[in-house]
Amino acid sequence: MKIVVGQGSCGIAAGAGKTYEAIRACMKESEAFELGSTGCNGMCFLEPIVDIYEGHRLLKRLVNVDAAQAERIVSAVRENRLEDLSDLAIRAEDEQFLTQQTRIALRNCGIIDPVDIRSYQERDGYKALEKVLKTMTPEEVIEEIKVSGLAGRGGAGFPTWFKWNAARQSPGEEKYLICNADEGDPGAFMDRAVIESDPHNLIEGMMIAAYAIGASEAIVYVRAEYPLAIIHLTEAIKQAREAGYIGTNILGTDFSCEFRYMAGAGAFVCGEETALIESLEGKRGMPRLKPPFPAAAGYKMKPSNINNVETFANVAWIILNGGDKFAAMGTENSKGTKVFALTGKIRRGGLVEIPMGQTLRHVIFDIGGGIRGGKKIKAVQLGGPSGGCVPEHLLDTVIDYKALGATGAIMGSGGMVVMDEDTCMVGMARFFLDFTSKESCGKCVHCRIGTRRMLEVLNRIVEGQGQEGDIELLEELCYSIKDGALCGLGQTAPNPVLTTIRYFRDEYEAHIQEKHCPAGECRDLLMYYIDPDLCKGCTACARKCPADAIEGQVKAPHRIDPEKCIKCGTCMSNCKFGAISVR
Amino acid sequence: MSNCSCKDDRIQALDAVLEECGHDAGNLITILQNAQEIYGYLPSEIIYYVAAQTGVSPARVMGVATFYSQFRLEPVGKYLIMLCKGTACHVNGADTLEDVISNELGITNGQTTKDGLFSLKTVACLGCCSLSPVMMINDEVFGLLTSDKVISILNEFRNKAEGGKDA
Structure with missing residues (x-):
């Protein structure tokens, strides 16, 4: 038998290196089994992952394995009692993440030893x-x-x-x-x-x-x-x-x-x-x-x-x-498979390779397991700073260069970031413009200055300073940058703004007219508040507050100083009495 | 200049890199990456030195050094915090973490604490999106961060530095 630890970057970040070392430390000089290393099989949400093989046959896949489990794993393998490890084994529903994929580009990932x-x-x-x-x-x-x-x-x-x-x-x-x-x-x-x-x-x-x-x-x-x-x-x-x-x-x-x-x-x-x-x-x-x-x-x-x-x-x-x-896989104008990096508010995040022609909904729900924490999906962002947001009602769009292009997004390199109802779409657009304005090389005036002007407008909208006409101004800037930029960076930089205006115009209007962020994310438009009737004065929030913004005596209602508050939400997640809310 | 000998070592190491790269300005990025590895940052005299050694103007070298985000013209702290602000990290609350770190250390993006212990730098994407939000301190990656977790990690590094001093 062979114990193989997945040691891609994600795995190592989750502690796979420590798991590997711990397993090695538990092994005696002469064991009947080997220890090996592989890359990333794309199931990032289950890292660190340890596979047990007999020859090329996978006997058992263990997930979320920390270093403390090493001793158990080594003795179970040594005594050939893999059934002892069933509490660590991957769950059947999580296995679907891989079984629903068709792997060509990733065919060896997480299987072979990359440096052998x-x-x-x-x-x-x-x-x-x-x-x-x-x-x-x-x-x-x-x-x-x-x-x-x-x-x-x-x-x-x-x-x-x-x-x-x-x-x-x-x-x-x-x-x-x-x-x-x-x-x-x-x-x-x-x-x-x-x-x-x-x-x-x-x-x-x-x-x-x-x-x-x-x-x-x-x-x-x-x-x-x-x-x-x-x-x-x-x-x-x-x-x-x-x-x-x-x-x-x-x-x-x-x-x-x-x-x-x-x-x-x-x-x-x-x-x-x-x-x-x-x-x-x-x-x-x-x-x-x-x-x-x-x-x-x-x-x-x-x-x-x-x-x-x-x-x-x-x-x-x-x-x-x-x-x-x-060519037998895929659609009329998009052949073969495509790899996506499924991330964001998704339950099962990682690398997904599927034949072209499947729907976004299939990837997000059947493979990715839907949204974390029982929230509702709002949109999925494809193609990063050059792409756009596809709203929930278009999730039946098939993965195909033309079909995705028609939504205003692009296939892109395969970034697929899933957003739920707590994600502000104006904030999302601002995020990408912040990125492209910094990354603009400065050669073309429209891209260099235009993205900066767009960022200023988006900044004032999320800060509650938006003005009538800002949406139209953004659109005007978008089209002139598209026309005036030499390369793909500039030509596509407006896409995140154009698609969010197209599908979520009401969110822009709420920020501008009512100074309200419907997703409750734009911090300048939020206020954390402790209900004096519900607060028991347990001091948990004041002790955890990283900004020392909460004051109050023990067993007396506490108060948040809005001047000091950095709106991180730590108090709210630490309050056992539900006394803290966002307005 | 009490540390002349170690400075010599560094110049020697840089000369070896220049030799390997054939003193060719076509390899300017690789040369500067190595120089930064040797010095921790790109001091201005090194910009001039590399220019002279590769036969291009200091302005050309400076142009490259300022274009790419990897290059630093100032020294960094003992622990370089690279806070990921990629899309997935953004969606999962990286902005809040930046505020928490800034608040805790009293520095903003690009700055170093007065004691020279921490530098903060936000980066576009570390590629560990499934563990977002993520930060990297020197070579170690920390994932699935919360405000609490960030503060306790920073405290661990502080303790580590103090322990090192005592020893």
């Missing part, structure tokens, strides 16, 4: 690269990708084969293949999971693409905020080079290609491909004017092709299983 190349090879790893190099021409590879209908998973949804073909056709000896792993959309983490949990899959997909376009170097541009992903990628590159999948005369063929990564330094705009290229060249990440497109003049002004991590993560599977099998 043999573990990847055992699951058909690098067979696709071998097949491509030994039996297919670059044109045949591009044709297979064309048949699959694979489109860019970073957000734009541009056909992958078209970009590859353009780079292939572009004249020039020196070409580059670049992976955009600058996952900047706050709320999306599938690219991090792929690099951390299955780095060889990314490398294999990239090497196939490099062969298809004729690149001599493949480069991953990865976010510096993902330290574990960088460690795993570094190790995987080393192993792949040693095994002969990177370098000169790969697998004894004429094909040679180098491979390296570069860590980004924190700039959302670098997700835009020409800005990313500028950054790769050691400059400020400011987008270039297109054309020329990267396929003609990209990195070092040489023909280059850029795809996102998830796009590459599908490539090896398509080569081995056939493009038609991939």
